[in-house]
Amino acid sequence: MRMNKKIFDKIRFFIFLIGLAMSMAACSGKEAVLLEDSDLVREQGLDEEKTGFPAAEKESAKQVEESTLFVHICGEVEKPGVYELPEGSRVYEAVEEAGGFTEDAAADYVNLAQILEDGWKVEIPSKEEQTEVFAGIADDGRVDINTAAKEELLTLPGIGESRAESIIAYREKSGGFSRIEDIMKVEGIKEGMFAKMKDKICVRGVR
Template identity: 40%
Template sequence: MPAADGGDSAPADAILPQAARLCVHVDGAVKNPGVYYLDAGARVIDAVEAAGGLTKKALTASVNLAQGLEDGQQVLIPSTDSTPSSSSGSHDGAGASDGAGAASIGKIHSSGSASTGNNLVNINEAGVEELVTLSGIGEATAAKIVADREANGPFASLEDLKRVSGIGDKKFEALRDAICL
């Protein structure tokens, strides 16, 4: 039945679905690093703006500011103070390598390299070239890691790496201190 003003309207007590929200961690060369809640469909630029914008030392050439965000993602903006010594593999500009979704959610950080500033290799972002830099990981195992990630989605925990054929408890323990999400 139309409302008294002639238009259709929802009853005042109707509960409308709340828009999906994303929780992202913004760090690095932004004015106010921290955890921010953004609307679904937000992009890296939206997270940067929520964090007060870029600092003067921000390096955005290796960051895809247009990349979509996923819940739990970490957006890491590199700075002139924290540039990695080398960057291997192909990146989509927001931290993902070789076509693997940067949305390593739960924990994806967005930087120019899948290695973090403390030289950890992000197993949700690193390509074969970077994974082979890990002790005990050859090209075949690195390719299996990338293939598993593409087929099954990002690793939710470091231990999920053991789902890859060829990585058992012993090899995982040897890698644990060199990897991150």
């Protein structure tokens, strides 16, 4: 019986040691977790000290910044200026932000469905400016050889810089063309070239 009691006491002692070891290990694990949390708090605190808001909010703000764009809208709008819009916005949304068109705006000239890009300048012309721009273009899209600017003449088949200047010089000297066939009086323009452009030119009032 004495021997059994000694063995029993030893077993109890070993169980005590095992329990103590497990308890110490558990405490060490909790301490490690607390230390990790403390490091995380200090790290976030450092970000907050530098930026004014925690790291998570900083990342969120960065995403918001990347999803917007800035455009400059001017001309015939009520409130010209630079506006911040969501990425993927279209011209009509920029016009709305700027208070809408003025009464003199050439609204039909603008492609309101165009998707905007960051840094764009959108200029809304007046009705008078639109008329000046298209002074050399008839309603059906043909080029009026009596009023067309050099840039408009360059859109015609076979017309380069030199021939465009010759057309302008001829009409200024002669007082203009009375019919489209008269363009063949300009040096360098013959029947073959006229045949390619005759459906693309006009003299106002002449079909």
